[in-house]
Amino acid sequence: MQIRYFGHTDVGLSREHNEDSHLADPDLGVFVVADGVGGRAKGEVASQETVELIWEWLKRNEALIHEIGSGDAAARVGQLTQLVRGAIQNACYMIHSMGELDPEQRGMSTTASVFLVCGGIGVVGQVGDSRVYLVRKGEVAQLTEDHTLINYQLKHGLITPEQAQTSRAKNVITRAVGHKDYVEVDTLPIPLFAGDRIILCSDGFHGYAEQPSDMAFFRDMDVEDATLEAVRFANDCGGKDNITVLTIELDDD
Secondary structure, eight states, rough: OEEEEEEEEEETTTTTSSEEEEETTTTEEEEEEEOOTTTTHHHHHHHHHHHHHHHHHHTTTTHHHHHHHSSSGGGGGHHHHHHHHHHHHHHHHHHHEEEEEEEGTOOOOOOOEEEETTTTEEEEEEESSOOOOOOOOTEEOOOOOOOOHHHHHHHHHHHHSHHHHHHHTOOOSSOTTBBBOOOOEEEEEEEEOOOOOEEEHHHHHTTTOGGGGGHHHHHHHHHHHHHHHHHHHHHHHOSSEEEEEEEEEEOOO
């Protein structure tokens, strides 16, 4: 698969500094977005260290990733899934350890959304409430589940969608990289096809994307223009948080 991508991050209109981080390595097939958890110490340190730690873990396994990608990747999807899970869990352990060693960084944590492209297979790794979307044949589908108190309450029928809109618990995250020394990681392998687009984004964008029409630019614009338009859209809607969008487009070699 040939990969085109573009990523952009913006502080937004309300925050003084940016706690989001993102990373793209098309040669390795690794893409990451992380959002330092608000209210925690050094969220920007946690997010930047996390994207680098995830990349380093997968880079150490580059030979294996290329070997799998050049063969029947679908037959070895379990190995790819475990690589992504291990990369995020290693980052979690390291970020937590940094906080334990440095009082100024104690309690720091972050979300992490990862996408690994390997041949005709993509693997999603997810902790927190940053998201991964798939755009295929004009349809946009969310591939990740938010690890938030609101989402848990909605799933179990404890609150209504209307109550969720006004809840004070909107930003409470139930899983984060670094909050403890271990975190459960959601993973999802999917087949990839030419023309697919993958969007990784922080909640500074998706918090405003409530309708399918709010994602239309990912269908209609090229990769760079769509990414920049998404950031402009979030700022036009209020820009109450840091905004990060990373768009990937896959094509035949």
